[in-house]
Amino acid sequence: MEAVKGFINWISDPRWLFLLSVILFFFMFRLRVLWTVKFGIVALIASLAFFGLSMLDKNFRIISTTPDNVPIVGLIFLMAFFTWLSLKQAFDNDDRLRIGQPPKERTERFEKVMVWPDLVYTEFIATVLLGAVLVIWSIVLKAPLEQPSNPTFSPPVMKAPWYFLGLQEMLVYYDPWLAGVVLPGLIIVGLMAIPYIDRNPRGSGYYTFAERKYEIMVFMFGFMILWLLLIVIGTFLRGPNWNFFGPYETWDVAKVTPMVNVNLSEYIWVKILGVGLPNQWFGAKYMGILLRELFGFILVIGYFTALPPVLANRSRLFNGFYKTLGGARYHVMMFLLLAMMTLPIKMILRWTIDLKYIVSIPEWFFNI
Amino acid sequence: MSKIKDFQEYVSKSQVWRSIFRVGVPTTDRKRALAVLGNVFLHLHPVKVRTSGIRLKYTWCMGGISFFLFLVLSLTGLLLMFYYRPTGEYAYPDIVDLGEQVSLGLMRELHRWAAHLMVITVWLHMFRVFMTGSYKPPREFNWGVGVLLLIFTLLLSFTGYLLPWDQLAIWAITVGGNMARATPFAGYEGPGASLLSIGDIRLVHAGDDARFALLGGRFVGTNALLRFYVLHCVGIPIVAGALMAVHFWRVRKDGGISGPL
Ligand code: HEM
Numbered sequence: 001m002e003a004v005k006g007f008i009n010w011i012s013d014p015r016w017l018f019l020l021s022v023i024l025f026f027f028m029f030r031l032r033v034l035w036t037v038k039f040g041i042v043a044l045i046a047s048l049a050f051f052g053l054s055m056l057d058k059n060f061r062i063i064s065t066t067p068d069n070v071p072i073v074g075l076i077f078l079m080a081f082f083t084w085l086s087l088k089q090a091f092d093n094d095d096r097l098r099i100g101q102p103p104k105e106r107t108e109r110f111e112k113v114m115v116w117p118d119l120v121y122t123e124f125i126a127t128v129l130l131g132a133v134l135v136i137w138s139i140v141l142k143a144p145l146e147q148p149s150n151p152t153f154s155p156p157v158m159k160a161p162w163y164f165l166g167l168q169e170m171l172v173y174y175d176p177w178l179a180g181v182v183l184p185g186l187i188i189v190g191l192m193a194i195p196y197i198d199r200n201p202r203g204s205g206y207y208t209f210a211e212r213k214y215e216i217m218v219f220m221f222g223f224m225i226l227w228l229l230l231i232v233i234g235t236f237l238r239g240p241n242w243n244f245f246g247p248y249e250t251w252d253v254a255k256v257t258p259m260v261n262v263n264l265s266e267y268i269w270v271k272i273l274g275v276g277l278p279n280q281w282f283g284a285k286y287m288g289i290l291l292r293e294l295f296g297f298i299l300v301i302g303y304f305t306a307l308p309p310v311l312a313n314r315s316r317l318f319n320g321f322y323k324t325l326g327g328a329r330y331h332v333m334m335f336l337l338l339a340m341m342t343l344p345i346k347m348i349l350r351w352t353i354d355l356k357y358i359v360s361i362p363e364w365f366f367n368i
Numbered sequence: 369m370s371k372i373k374d375f376q377e378y379v380s381k382s383q384v385w386r387s388i389f390r391v392g393v394p395t396t397d398r399k400r401a402l403a404v405l406g407n408v409f410l411h412l413h414p415v416k417v418r419t420s421g422i423r424l425k426y427t428w429c430m431g432g433i434s435f436f437l438f439l440v441l442s443l444t445g446l447l448l449m450f451y452y453r454p455t456g457e458y459a460y461p462d463i464v465d466l467g468e469q470v471s472l473g474l475m476r477e478l479h480r481w482a483a484h485l486m487v488i489t490v491w492l493h494m495f496r497v498f499m500t501g502s503y504k505p506p507r508e509f510n511w512g513v514g515v516l517l518l519i520f521t522l523l524l525s526f527t528g529y530l531l532p533w534d535q536l537a538i539w540a541i542t543v544g545g546n547m548a549r550a551t552p553f554a555g556y557e558g559p560g561a562s563l564l565s566i567g568d569i570r571l572v573h574a575g576d577d578a579r580f581a582l583l584g585g586r587f588v589g590t591n592a593l594l595r596f597y598v599l600h601c602v603g604i605p606i607v608a609g610a611l612m613a614v615h616f617w618r619v620r621k622d623g624g625i626s627g628p629l
Binding site for chain 1: 415416420424426440478481484507518533543555559
């Protein structure tokens with residue numbers, strides 16, 4: 001038992017958890033058996049058993065029954081269920097499409113029913129059920145209230161509301177101007193841009209995977225891995241001072257993790273070229289700073305400006321996108337996609353070579 | 369049995385009953401259509417819908433559930449406003465009293481759990497709309513309205529988080545508010561802010577930057593409490609309500625709930 005717990009604690013480290021999730025994520029679209037009723041039931045029983053057994057552990061019980069965390073436990077189960085429900089219908093429809101039949105939804109498309117009673121009654125039943133759930137939930141679980149606010153005493157665990165924990169987790173890898181302002185802005189713009197970028201006329205109004213593979217994979221990657229997974233990590237696995245703790249570990253306030261992160265400029269000027277940072281020998285004002293960050297700027301600007309045309313020319317896949325979307329749409333899409341991919345890239349750079357910032361100009365609060 | 373029937377008939381033929389419900393329980397299709405058309409609430413709906421569009425498996429009812437939760441939150445929020453005063457002196461004790469003194473004091477629980485749940489159902493609704501490709505023409509605009517609704521749902525939740533005025537609240541909002549400090553150009557610790565200066569005088573400083581606008585101060589104090597209260601109870605609900613009206617209207621104008629051509 002302890003060995004299993006130890007293993008799960010170890011694999012819950014954001015690094016391994018993230019890698020594992022990404023692998024599972026890309027794998028799950030290939031395994032047709034996952035999207036069947038049989039597997040759904042097995043997975044439900046298995047996850048409930050896992051959850052039930054884990055509740056025997058004190059630390060796990062504390063973290064998953066904290067009143068404000070209960071909805072997030074629910075979120076995990078709901079998300080798993082609805083992912084299953086949508087992909088099951090998608091793959092079922094794909095099977096039908098493959099043998100020349102229309103999607104399931106199509107068979108009822110031209111049938112109409114009266115809103116009263118067919119829809120009104122459904123709404124009524126849903127209302128009553130949900131109302132009952134809310135009342136029971138409220139009786140069982142008291143709304144939490146901590147000590148009165150005290151601006152002079154900051155608690156060891158400081159967390160944003162749970163739906164923003166993905167952004168707080170991003171603070172590990174980005175400066176606040178990116179994690180808190182620019183990237184959320186891009187998420188909003190990117191979401192709104194989806195219907196104008198995705199011009200694929202197929203797959204409108206029914207579940208399908210085969211007809212819109214890339215759209216679904218990109219969206220789900222962003223939603224499930226880069227948003228929800230980070231929320232789960234932030235809620236259950238980040239303790240005092242944002243240190244990592246496994247699900248069966250005690251939150252130890254005294255835990256310290258050594259900070260050994262190095263900027264790209266130090267890597268290049270100090271470790272590789274061995275000449276010291278240019279602002280020490282070239283002047284600490286503008287020119288010295290810009291020279292110091294030259295390689296970072298080249299990388300960042302090259303990433304956003306050179307990669308899209310290069311991919312459009314060299315990669316068959318991206319060339320296809322370029323042809324179907326046209327120049328303007330292609331470049332907007334690529335900018336948004338590349339911005340999104342900076343998060344996993346920065347994560348991996350941090351975990352492998354302890355890279356802190358690619359461009360680091362603390363003098364101007366400008367770190368990338 | 370016949371006694372009950374008699375009683376039912378007596379009630380439904382009485383002047384009071386008939387003055388409220390102009391028609392009885394509709395039994396024919398014609399009457400059912402009129403019931404939907406003639407009711408101020410139900411006429412959000414068309415008279416007939418496609419069978420494929422109302423399948424629970426298809427919509428998961430998530431949009432409707434989000435709306436229902438919004439109504440629950442409005443109602444419980446209204447009740448909470450009778451007891452809660454947004455000042456540094458009263459806010460926290462009022463919350464304590466809500467749990468300990470108010471009889472049947474469930475309103476705070478209902479409000480908090482419904483709020484958490486609404487964030488989740490709005491996300492799931494977005495997920496289902498994406499998975500059915502329902503943002504594709506002619507529904508692009510309504511998807512955009514939906515994204516705005518998502519933002520306002522999160523902002524409603526965020527502004528409400530401060531109101532209990534406990535340690536959890538002020539430090540969570542501090543974490544959030546500190547991000548505003550780093551807004552490019554508009555936050556005093558944001559890139560570019562130092563460029564906005566005349567000679568040695570900085571135009572953007574801790575006393576007038578984006579965070580100051582959000583919190584009404586340099587830290588989370590009673591000004592922030594009042595600001596968040598007004599936004600939470602009046603400002604954002606009005607905007608979100610208006611957007612919902614547009615959202616529902618567009619669902620119908622765009623041809624009802626989506627389906628394959
Ligand atoms: C407060 C939040 C929201 C409420 C109350 C709401 C409510 C609804 C309702 C009741 C429907 C009818 C169909 C259904 O229930 O699925 C609907 C449809 C729709 N919603 Fe929302 N919604 C909200 C947020 C969003 C968000 C965040 C998005 C997307 C980003 C979105 C996009 C759409 C679209 C495109 C449709 C049309 C779908 C179709 O025709 O199949 N909505 N919404």
